[in-house]
Ligand SMILES: [Zn+2]
């Protein structure tokens with residue numbers, strides 16, 4: 007092959023590694039898939055063979071009943087794929103099991119991050135920067151307005167609201183995979199050891215996290231609670247349940263949402279959020295740009311989010327970059 | 341500034357009116373002077389700092405941030421001040437602690453067009469994003485936190501357990517930062533002396549008459565005129581004409597302001613004389629004629645000749661130093677009648693009472709009234725004092741066309757076809773109780789016709805300037821504009837939260853002059869349900 011990086015190509019339905027006949031995070035069923043993490047826009051069911059970390063495979067099994075064809079790849083382990091391609095899974099710090107996939111072929115190294123963040127997260131190992139030729143990065147929060155504060159500060163806001171209104175409860179909308187468990191663990195670390203009440207849709211994923219070695223403390227289902235028990239309590243639900251009928255059973259809930267979007271007032275107001283908590287599992291603008299500088303690639307490929315601004319930043323810093331038009335990726339409710 | 345910033349954010353995120361009232365009241369109780377006074381000014385009329393413009397903020401950012409990144413950010417965030425607060429670069433080196441609100445106000449008022457470029461950054465450097473947002477909102481005079489001046493004054497009244505009408509009255513005598521107002525309400529000092537100032541006094545208002553019949557031995561009937569309710573005040577050698585909202589409209593009607601030279605506070609209806617559009621010659625013209633005179637900064641001689649204004653008097657509140665508001669209506673009426681010969685005939689007349697033998701006769705007269713400028717009847721308790729606001733049992737309004745309600749504009753949506761660039765579809769609501777007691781607006785209907793093209797442009801501009809929130813093609817407004825909505829009938833409906841649905845609602849008139857809290861309540865609309 008003459009053109010650099012011709013062996014790896016962004017196609018509308020994923021990133022295609024031709025010599026190995028496999029796809030990364032494909033949005034359609036394929037024969038061989040490499041999956042970075044369990045979020046729905048990256049992991050789909052129906053592939054012939056799925057290579058992912060054991061945690062991601064467990065998550066996929068829970069969500070898509072994908073039992074067969076899973077091939078576990080442990081962090082740091084290098085897999086030899088056909089066509090003289092090697093793949094190494096490296097922690098991405100995004101959610102439990104999330105990995106960057108480091109691909110090597112013909113002396114060239116490409117890192118596909120999937121989603122990632124650089125801030126500490128007690129539910130998963132931290133992002134490891136890998137120097138590379140092509141860095142395939144997300145750009146969910148790729149605008150300079152996004153700057154995620156330390157999580158301790160946001161958790162303190164949540165606990166202060168609970169303290170201030172002992173007659174009410176705080177209802178926190180949090181993405182069911184990753185965000186919810188991280189919020190729970192951070193609450194425990196901040197000394198909150200009371201029961202945390204869950205919406206039914208959260209239960210199985212929380213249980214899986216515990217099985218995979220992330221203790222979450224005393225969790226119970228809202229359906230099992232008496233209304234009185236919920237006064238002064240913290241309740242966690244998926245963001246979609248924040249404004250629906252379900253929340254009517256709660257005692258005058260304070261509507262909170264844990265999401266990087268909460269940095270922007272309009273976004274919080276659109277969802278009727280009274281207590282915005284800026285907590286994200288994605289890199290903010292500072293992390294995105296600092297990481298590109300750190301891994302110092304010849305080229306950056308930007309997958310999903312606000313590509314335009316990150317492209318502009320690369321241009322201003324004399325860095326070669328291109329935006330990939332992948333389908334099926336969307337803003338996670340994050 | 342941090343507490344003020346927390347208040348601003350709290351108001352942004354709190355939906356319920358009660359919640360907003362609590363937040364403001366709590367802030368006013370626990371913040372020292374003069375910070376709370378400046379904050380209150382910012383929330384009500386808005387403070388004005390001519391050196392700081394929207395473009396100032398953009399220019400400051402352009403010196404610090406790549407213009408493309410700024411534009412992309414601005415598009416996403418939807419608000420320049422907020423974008424700037426988020427993008428402002430961290431200052432190098434040590435910074436001073438955040439300024440207090442008064443410190444910021446002082447610094448802002450000293451700034452010039454030139455010095456603002458170096459001095460505003462110095463303030464911004466001392467604040468966190470939320471503080472910067474509050475500062476920029478304060479500096480540009482556009483808080484847009486869904487708080488009307490009335491709501492802020494109601495919160496003030498709640499904070500210190502005083503009457504909101506008293507707050508309104510003293511308000512106009514004082515200026516920011518309202519030290520005397522706080523001294524009176526919070527520390528029990530003497531109320532501010534308002535005798536020698538041409539101040540606005542809150543109007544006495546009427547409840548709609550529902551099914552009840554009233555005893556005419558207790559109540560007097562009077563025509564209700566279709567003009568603009570005004571208050572004319574002469575004190576300390578000055579005359580002012582005030583609208584329902586307490587806005588000074590003297591400049592639009594100089595001939596009226598010139599005509600009163602007796603120290604007095606008079607309540608009446610502003611009308612235009614003439615035979616325009618159905619009015620009787622020499623009598624009052626229709627409301628449309630009056631429209632020609634509204635909202636003008638300067639008035640041409642032609643206007644004055646073609647549309648001469650006069651005031652049809654209803655009541656007298658204060659006369660030559662004597663406060664008559666505690667007296668029964670009959671005594672005030674006698675004083676008003678005695679005053680009439682001393683007023684120029686050309687500019688003043690007396691609203692006649694309607695003398696009838698029975699209530700049935702009154703109903704007949706009401707439905708037979710042909711004069712375009714008659715809106716209906718007023719029924720006033722003969723012994724009623726003049727009290728601010730809407731007190732039950734004293735005054736009733738009995739409109740000629742009962743299928744009219746005053747609603748508040750809540751949402752506006754872009755139209756179709758040639759109207760697609762205008763916000764032309766309106767959702768409006770009525771209060772679900774007393775707005776001063778924390779009631780909320782509930783949507784009662786939608787309308788997209790009934791206004792002229794010129795009015796459409798005006799409403800469109802209003803919507804754009806009063807947007808608090810956007811959802812795709814829909815804008816949520818700050819709930820400050822009143823529409824008089826006409827409709828064919830109203831029915832119970834399970835589909836609406838208000839429990840009511842109107843048939844063929846249309847915008848009958850835009851009540852630029854009417855404050856939102858005086859719009860009708862759901863109950864008034866429910867009383868019109870006929871099944
Ligand atoms: Zn993800």
Ligand SMILES: [Zn+2]
Pocket residue numbers: 045047048120121144310335338
């Ligand atoms: Zn993603």
